[in-house]
Amino acid sequence: MEIEECLDKILGKIEPSQTAESVRLEDGICGRILAEDVVATRNVPAFPRSAMDGYAVHSEDVAEAARVAPVVLKVQGELCAGDVPQKDADYDAGTAVRIMTGAFVPEAYDAVVMQEQTDYGMEQVQIYAPVKSYQNYCKIGEDIAEGAVLARKGTRITPAHMALFASLGIAEVPVRIPAKVAVISTGSELQNAGEAPEAGKIYNSIFWMLKGAIEQQGLSVIECPICRDDEDQLKAELMKALEEADFIITTGGVSVGKKDIVPRVLSEMGAEILFHGADIQPGTPTLGAYLNRKVVLALSGNPYAALANFELYFWPAMAKMLGSDSFLPLCKTAILKSEYNKVNKHRRLIRAYYEDGEVTLPSGVHASSVISNLTECNCFIDLEAGRKAEVGDTVRVRLLRGF
Secondary structure, three states: OOHHHHHHHHHOOOOOOOOEEEEEHHHOOOOOEEOOOEEOOOOEOOOOEEOOOEEEEOHHHHOOOOOOOOEEEEEEEEEOOOOOOOOOOOOOOOEEEEEOOOOEOOOOOOEEEEHHHEOOOOOEEEEOOOOOOOOOEEOOOOOEOOOOEEEOOOOEOOHHHHHHHHHOOOOEEEEEOOOEEEEEEEOOOEEOOOOOOOOOOEEOOHHHHHHHHHHHOOOEEEEOOOEOOOHHHHHHHHHHHHHHOOEEEEEOOOOOOOOOOHHHHHHHOOOEEEEEOOOOEOOOOOEEEEEOOEEEEEEOOOHHHHHHHHHHHHHHHHHHHHOOHHHOOOEEEEEEOOOOOOOOOOOEEEEEEEEOOEEEOOOOOOOOOOOHHHHHOOEEEEEOOOOOOOOOOEEEEEEOOOO
């Protein structure tokens, strides 16, 4: 199958999440997904506010003001940020109020003269320049109007959103409960980081790569013990994951070797095999299954193959599950700046680095088992089968999330 057809089969089984919770700003909502629209309950600013240190005036009073012929106004007190104008104060024509940035402008006045255009008078002030109506003046609702939608359902909350919510006094917002993802690493050859190296063993690097990618996007990872090439243990881990997780990933054991037990175990457990094998390299043996109303994505045991196919399928699945396009992959076209002489029989995902419309290949080996040069990458080139890509060609690029 083409990878697009494989993805459609996965998306056809993903059920949008309906679970949500209200979370306070101080409890860490940045990166969470809004479960409902957030609407402004009041105007910001809620009162007319000065944009300058200066004097609140009637713009008509100072229409002819000039440095050679200043207009003199009576100063009716001073207002600093946080002060409230006196209700019975005389703010009629011919008067002004000394005012600071952010202070409440008495409703009688319609403009603010910056202090640099005055003599800084205390009881009387000389105005040296005219101002237009509402100049240096923030109107009610100028920033946010009551009833305006601050952020739509499905929006990923950013620091700017947090500032918006706080500016309205909103202390908590409804957000989607993060998806729980179980990652099961299979292979009798694997051992955990921190353990003394054993002959014939390798450290489990794929788990930490996927865990980092998932948690960086605000989702939750259920850590499972390394699963030996043992069908009973794999069944037990899958059953536990089905109870706890919303989405399940396995790595390794998915090809056609003697110890590649994942396809057989899933079939024995009654899973619907959505696809097994895609017209893509690396990661051709990748498998998608549906078991107990949960999607299982079985990835290769080779690190780059696992990462590339994880990126292809996982993030669109999360976009549908959590109702947020922010998880969708970012695809671009770019000019190839490095040589790639290999002509592949299958569509190929080539690790690369994208910047300013250009894409280059990292140094070193490009085998799917090699991860040392992934630190030099932030994308992969999606190259058509049978194509020889030359320097200067336009190629398709998919940006890796978080790299």
